[in-house]
Amino acid sequence: MAGICSEKRQYEEGDIVVCRCKEVTLKEIRKWISRGYDTFDELKRLTGVGMGPCQGRGCRDIVMKEIARMTGKTLEEIGTGTYRPPVKPVKLGMLTEANKEDPWKGKVVSH
Amino acid sequence: MAWKTADIVVIGGGVQGCSSAYHLAKMGVKNIIVVEKGTICSGSSGRCGAGIRAQWGTEMNCRFGKACLERFENLEEELEMNVGLDQSGYLMVAYKDSEFDQLKENIKLQNSLGIDSRVVSKDEAYEICPGLSADDALGFTFYQRDGHADPFFTTFAFMESAKRLGVEFLKFTEVIDIKVENGAVKTVVTDKGEIDTPVVLNAAGGFFHDIAEMIDLELPVHSENHDILVTEPVELGVCPPMLMSFSGNYYLQQRPDGTIVGGCSPVGHPIEYDLRSNFSFLEHMASVFTKLLPRTRDIRVVRQWAGLYNMSLDCQPIMGEAEHVKGFYMTGAFSGHGFMFAPVTGELIAQLIVRGNTDMPIDMLHYRRFAEGKLIIEPAVV
Ligand SMILES: Cc1cc2nc3c(=O)[nH]c(=O)nc-3n(C[C@H](O)[C@H](O)[C@H](O)COP(=O)(O)OP(=O)(O)OC[C@H]3O[C@@H](n4cnc5c(N)ncnc54)[C@H](O)[C@@H]3O)c2cc1C
Ligand code: FES
Numbered sequence: 001m002a003g004i005c006s007e008k009r010q011y012e013e014g015d016i017v018v019c020r021c022k023e024v025t026l027k028e029i030r031k032w033i034s035r036g037y038d039t040f041d042e043l044k045r046l047t048g049v050g051m052g053p054c055q056g057r058g059c060r061d062i063v064m065k066e067i068a069r070m071t072g073k074t075l076e077e078i079g080t081g082t083y084r085p086p087v088k089p090v091k092l093g094m095l096t097e098a099n100k101e102d103p104w105k106g107k108v109v110s111h
Numbered sequence: 112m113a114w115k116t117a118d119i120v121v122i123g124g125g126v127q128g129c130s131s132a133y134h135l136a137k138m139g140v141k142n143i144i145v146v147e148k149g150t151i152c153s154g155s156s157g158r159c160g161a162g163i164r165a166q167w168g169t170e171m172n173c174r175f176g177k178a179c180l181e182r183f184e185n186l187e188e189e190l191e192m193n194v195g196l197d198q199s200g201y202l203m204v205a206y207k208d209s210e211f212d213q214l215k216e217n218i219k220l221q222n223s224l225g226i227d228s229r230v231v232s233k234d235e236a237y238e239i240c241p242g243l244s245a246d247d248a249l250g251f252t253f254y255q256r257d258g259h260a261d262p263f264f265t266t267f268a269f270m271e272s273a274k275r276l277g278v279e280f281l282k283f284t285e286v287i288d289i290k291v292e293n294g295a296v297k298t299v300v301t302d303k304g305e306i307d308t309p310v311v312l313n314a315a316g317g318f319f320h321d322i323a324e325m326i327d328l329e330l331p332v333h334s335e336n337h338d339i340l341v342t343e344p345v346e347l348g349v350c351p352p353m354l355m356s357f358s359g360n361y362y363l364q365q366r367p368d369g370t371i372v373g374g375c376s377p378v379g380h381p382i383e384y385d386l387r388s389n390f391s392f393l394e395h396m397a398s399v400f401t402k403l404l405p406r407t408r409d410i411r412v413v414r415q416w417a418g419l420y421n422m423s424l425d426c427q428p429i430m431g432e433a434e435h436v437k438g439f440y441m442t443g444a445f446s447g448h449g450f451m452f453a454p455v456t457g458e459l460i461a462q463l464i465v466r467g468n469t470d471m472p473i474d475m476l477h478y479r480r481f482a483e484g485k486l487i488i489e490p491a492v493v
Contacts, residue, residue: 042150045157045263053343053413084414089343093408095397103398 018066019059021052029063033070040064040081050081053089114304117279118142119464121312122286122299122322124149125156126262126450127442128314129269130457133190135312136276138465143278144308145270146301148285152266154316156450158418160339160362160374161265162353163451164201164257165226168217168491172427173224174471175452180256182454192268195261197367199351202231202240203252206358211250213490218252228254242349242365242404248356259353259364262450269457286315289325289439296326296438310438310464317419319429319443326436331424331481332444337374338392340415342400342407344369350404357491361399371407373400376420376447420447425486428452430460431477440464441478447492 016026024047032046040063043049049063050056060081068075118140121128124147132145147153163183165176186194205211214230221228229252236251237243245251270280281303288300289311299306313322320332350371353364363373373396393415400407423429423444433439442460445452455471462469480486 039150041153045152046267051414053411055413084416089411089413090393091409091411092342092397092400095394095412096401096408099394099398103395103402 018062019047019049019052019056021054021058022048022050024049024059026062026066029066030070033067038067038071039078040067043067044081055084056081113298113307114301115144115306116142117144117306117308119144119310119312120299120306120308121145121314123147123154123314123316123318124151124266124270124280124282125154125314125316126152126266126269126453127156127316127445127457128312129266129273130453131312131314131442131460132278132457133269133273133276134458134461135464136273136278138461140461140465141277143273144306145273145278145280146284146286146299146306147280147282150282151270151280152263155418155421156262156266156316156453158339158416159262159450160353160364160372161259161262161450162201162257162355162362162364163259164254164353166201166203166217166221166228166252166254166257166491167489168213168220169487169489170220170224171475171487172489172491173221173226175455177224177226178455178471179451179453183260183451186260186265186268186454190268190272192264192271193261194265194268195367196258197260198256198258199364200239200253200255200353201257202236202243202352202354204236204245204248204354204356204359205250205252206248206356208249210358214250214252217491221254226254227256228252239352240350240354242406243354244403244405253352257353259366260450265450265453269453286322286325289322291326291436291439294435294437296436308438311440312460312464313439313441313443315443316449317421319421319441323433323441326433326439328433328435328439328478330429330444330478332421332429334419334421336377336417337420337447338377338396338415338417339372339374340393340396340412342371343411343413345371345407345410349406354403359399361396361403363400363403370413371400371404371410375399421449422446424481425488426492427487427489428456428476429478430456430473431463434479 167173231253290298315322317334350365355362426446429444459469
């Protein structure tokens with residue numbers, strides 16, 4: 001029993017997956033926050049957290065709370081990080097149909 | 112009283128600033144401060160396609176490109192951090208006779224400099240890039256050692272190594288002025304306080320020319336907005352090489368995580384600072400994707416973003432010291448290829464600052480070339 005308990009505790013403290021899309025663990029997030037990567041955007045660039053198909057809907061809040069907890073800053077002070085379109089993933093084929101122009105048209109021999 | 116003092120202040124925490132700071136520290140400079148107005152890698156470096164290539168059309172760029180590949184191949188070991196290097200090559204696509212002729216000229220030059228690039232047939236191109244459909248293309252060239260690295264990891268790896276050598280990084284600190292006294296740099300003024308220093312390195316990326324203006328130096332440089340998008344991950348093997356065309360105006364590549372990244376130059380090259388993403392790009396780029404890689408029709412775009420290309424008159428970097436202000440050095444205007452050059456240009460600018468000379472020539476990159484009419488004409492830029 002004790003074994004199971006301690007295993008469970010370790011699981012809770014370390015290997016909790018905070019971002020299911022990109023499989024980023026709480027342990028990893030904590031490691032980087034303690035090394036000074038204490039904004040959502042920096043953690044995103046380093047670990048990929050928040051960059052999955054759900055666009056951070058599943059993980060942003062947890063990460064923000066962890067930054068706040070570890071740095072002693074309020075959520076307002078930390079800011080939200082950048083939201084990028086399209087918020088809902090769109091199929092390339094659908095976008096292509098919306099485009100009336102030939103992609104090669106207006107092509108530029110650029111600089 | 113100054114807030115801080117330094118031996119060198121590097122303005123900009125992008126891949127160029129971080130690489131330069133690392134190389135300066137490695138050469139023994141103490142007391143280096145990197146000042147970054149946002150977070151490290153929040154500028155163009157963190158927004159780029161991160162392609163690396165030696166397939167260039169001028170001797171200078173071929174030499175830089177080759178040296179960069181060599182550095183990237185050893186970077187993980189040197190910096191003790193994975194930089195996500197992937198060498199699946201660059202596959203160049205030509206749609207016009209003149210364009211294909213130029214690519215063939217470039218290959219000759221590259222081969223003469225020890226770069227084993229080659230012309231490949233359509234069949235071979237389809238083998239290299241299994242998802243490709245390019246019936247309207249006239250010719251292809253390929254170099255296996257080209258590829259890409261992870262721009263975040265690369266920049267952070269330079270930063271982490273620089274930190275270990277004692278470099279101080281100040282994020283959320285903006286440079287607002289530079290004070291000059293008796294023709295030499297005296298103080299860097301930031302929104303947090305003043306830093307006294309005899310040497311400044313301008314590595315401000317998209318804001319390179321704004322920093323130069325602080326010492327009344329007007330450069331023939333502007334910034335323009337470039338959009339880019341990424342899809343959801345799909346099975347590997349759709350588009351392993353960087354697929355690139357100058358006349359087609361695109362670059363596309365599948366990353367090792369299965370996502371496909373692609374972008375193009377804005378038509379007409381408008382001067383812009385506005386990094387909000389635009390919808391016409393999304394529709395245009397989607398058409399490019401589905402035309403080139405038909406099997407991507409059913410996959411989804413998950414994100415689009417934009418970053419700045421800092422463009423000089425001849426689309427080549429500006430490196431060197433200001434003529435009228437001693438101690439004001441610059442490395443910028445990389446015109447859309449500043450990620451790949453960073454390991455080498457960071458080292459070269461550090462050598463110029465510390466030793467006054469460099470292992471590879473960079474004098475032709477001084478801004479005086481514009482007044483002297485010695486522009487560098489590079490045919491292989493997108
Ligand atoms: C969409 C896109 C695709 C690209 N693809 C490629 C590619 O495939 N291969 C390639 O080699 N290159 C590519 N590039 C170009 C490449 O991103 C840049 O050339 C390179 O990142 C430049 O690095 P940098 O360090 O000079 O600039 P940046 O990364 O922009 O760094 C400059 C930093 O300076 C900071 N700064 C600016 N002003 C101030 C101030 N006043 N005070 C303090 N800090 C300041 C900024 O916040 C910024 O972080 C691409 C660029 C874009 C936008
Ligand atoms: S859970 Fe983090 S991006 Fe989806």
